[in-house]
Amino acid sequence: MASMKRILHLLCRYISIAISLFQSLVLCLFDNFDYPILINLADAFLSFYFITFCDLRPITVDLNDGETTVHFWVSGHRRNNRPDLVMLHGYGGNSKWQFIHQVSDLSKSFNLFIPDLVFFGNSHSRNTERTVEFQARSVVGGLKRLGCSEGGLAVYSISYGGFVAYRIAKMWPEMIERLVIVSSGVGFTQQQKMTEMKKHGGDVSEILVPRSPRDLRMLVRISMNTGIAFIDWVPDFILSQFIAVMYETNRKELVELAKNLLEREEDAEFYAISQKTLIIWGDKDEVFPLEHGRRLHRHLPNSSIEILKDIGHGVNIEAPTTLNNLITSFVLDVS
The missing domain is CATH 1.20.5 (Single alpha-helices involved in coiled-coils or other helix-helix interfaces)
Known part of the structure; x- marks a missing residue:
């Protein structure tokens, strides 16, 4: 060995x-x-992989007379015998890069709807609002345009996507039947958010929206507990290309989204959702420590929690097979 x-x-x-x-x-x-050719090639390959091997199709939806554009990956052949699953990503690139290890397996059991949240990937807006509510309205508006207005949806969300998913469940309870929240600081008070960010030093934008290879390496080390050695041998110029492709176009908006999330104070009613909820957490999460996952579980009477040993914040990267199995069993109600 x-x-x-x-x-x-x-x-x-x-x-x-x-x-x-x-x-x-x-x-x-x-x-x-200085053209980021390698990352653009990799991004194009991911699109090819999504289309060819996962039966997903790119669809762009315009909302509010074109003010906001939401890009989706949607199952090419939507089947009536499969439930619909919405997948909401966090910071750290677009939906393709975050869900690369999951879409192949999950596409076999579900009709997938995978949006790039606004200002990530190919989704953008002229709207100046930077709230979680704005993200929720944009996702729901896109889903309704795609024919998902009758309810019964399952939503799987991770990190920042968890805030968006929770707000959708609160604002449109008739649409969401089951909710999966992975490693998300839902319900954090402003003080708790500040406390966690101070542990890592620097401004939140420096952590979530890296400017340099050094910043990106730090983000990976904070987000993962296993398999992080690879980040040491990736050359700086490739990391710089990744930053250029994923962050530079909408850097200002991404920083504003992060600051809004950090500075907002959640109200007590934020916990008042009725959907059956599965909470999944890595016990080595350094972004949102496990105690916060347990606290969320206590506040949700219709929830269960699964704790993954020796896994950090990036559950979708560190333990994708386990995560896929938990999502599938929960949504399909397989005991």
Whole structure:
């Protein structure tokens, strides 16, 4: 086993060196070349994977006379014998990058509706509102345009997406039948949010909306408990390309969303939802520690909680198979 780990480590280092040499060659051939070609190629490959292997189709929905545009990935063949599952991502890229390890399995059991939240991926707006309520209205508006207005939906959400999903369940209870919340600080008071952010130092925007490879490495280390060694051998220029593609276009709006989330004070009625809810948490979560997951569970009488051992905040990356199985069993009511 130790020998295999050394081989994998060396392989990763050789790949890193090869990529760095490739960058040097490109820079020699093209002065001032800074186009994020590798990340754009990877993003295009993910689109190909979603379409070809997961039977998903990209759909763009315009709301309020084009003021807001919400991009969705939707099952290409919606089947009546499968329940509808909405998947809401958190910070850290668009829906493709966050759900890459999950869509293949989940597409076999559900009709999937996967939006890019506004200002992430290909969703954008001229609206100046930066609240969770605005995100919820945008997602619901898009879902209704796609024919999901009769209710009975299941929603799986992670981190920032959990705030949005919870608000949808509160504002449109008739639409949501079951709710899965993963590693989300739903119900945090302003003081609790500030306390957690201070543990990691710096402004929240520096953590959630990284500017440099160093910032992105720190975000990965905070978000994950296992499998984080890879971030050490990824060359800086690739991380810079990822930042350019995922954050630069809407950096101002993403920072404003994060600040609004941090500064808002949740009211006591925020807990008053009736949907059957599954809470999933990693016991090594450094963003929203497990005690907050337990507290949310206590406030929701119609909830259950699953705690994953040795898993951090990024459950969708660290334990996707376990997460998929829990979501599937809960939504399909398989005991």
